[in-house]
Amino acid sequence: MTIPSCQLYLISPLDVGGDFPGQLQSALDAGPVAAFQFRVKDIDPDEAAKLAEPLKAICDAHDVAFIVNDNVALAKRLSTDGVHLGQGDDDLKDARAELGDQAQIGITCHDSRHLAMEAGEGGANYVAFGAFFPTQTKETHYRPDADLLQWWSAVMEIPCVAIGGITPDNCKPLVEAGADFLAVSGSVWKDPKGPAHAVSRFTEILSVD
Numbered sequence: 247m248t249i250p251s252c253q254l255y256l257i258s259p260l261d262v263g264g265d266f267p268g269q270l271q272s273a274l275d276a277g278p279v280a281a282f283q284f285r286v287k288d289i290d291p292d293e294a295a296k297l298a299e300p301l302k303a304i305c306d307a308h309d310v311a312f313i314v315n316d317n318v319a320l321a322k323r324l325s326t327d328g329v330h331l332g333q334g335d336d337d338l339k340d341a342r343a344e345l346g347d348q349a350q351i352g353i354t355c356h357d358s359r360h361l362a363m364e365a366g367e368g369g370a371n372y373v374a375f376g377a378f379f380p381t382q383t384k385e386t387h388y389r390p391d392a393d394l395l396q397w398w399s400a401v402m403e404i405p406c407v408a409i410g411g412i413t414p415d416n417c418k419p420l421v422e423a424g425a426d427f428l429a430v431s432g433s434v435w436k437d438p439k440g441p442a443h444a445v446s447r448f449t450e451i452l453s454v455d
Contacts, residue, residue: 253280276442277449285315357390377410392423399424
């Protein structure tokens with residue numbers, strides 16, 4: 247199967263209990279997904295691990311990278327594929343020392359070329375830019391233009407992730423600008439027809455050359 251030039255990167259809602267494992271299963275069954283980010287906040291480490299384990303098993307079965315948001319200790323505990331760090335989180339160098347050379351470490355860079363260059367030179371596996379569109383998933387203070395993706399793709403080989411309010415209806419300019427991954431959350435989990443429908447729509451768009 248040909249891998250599209252831009253791939254889907256799912257980010258979990260904050261509530262991953264209840265029937266969420268079933269939602270994740272249906273989303274991953276609906277089309278190719280490169281990675282899934284486990285993003286929960288302010289809960290006990292043991293509870294976080296308990297919630298993460300069945301989701302990681304689903305991702306492993308679908309050959310989807312399982313990335314933990316902001317929590318190096320949890321990523322190490324669960325032997326996940328990597329961790330995503332914001333600017334206020336653990337240091338990239340420390341995270342690399344903890345998780346090893348094989349871990350995928352992504353860095354939030356907002357709308358900053360400088361932060362992205364620093365992350366790339368520091369050994370990040372990918373950089374994330376956004377929010378490109380209004381989003382209710384998290385509070386944002388940055389609004390980059392698509393030309394940031396174009397610039398990055400021209401000067402660096404490290405993949406870039408576009409994030410923030412991305413839907414099947416507005417994603418095409420980001421793909422055309424050179425985004426390697428589209429990080430999506432609300433547009434999938436809150437789709438009125440279900441997450442499988444949203445993933446199918448994204449798949450149709452990303453499969454077109």
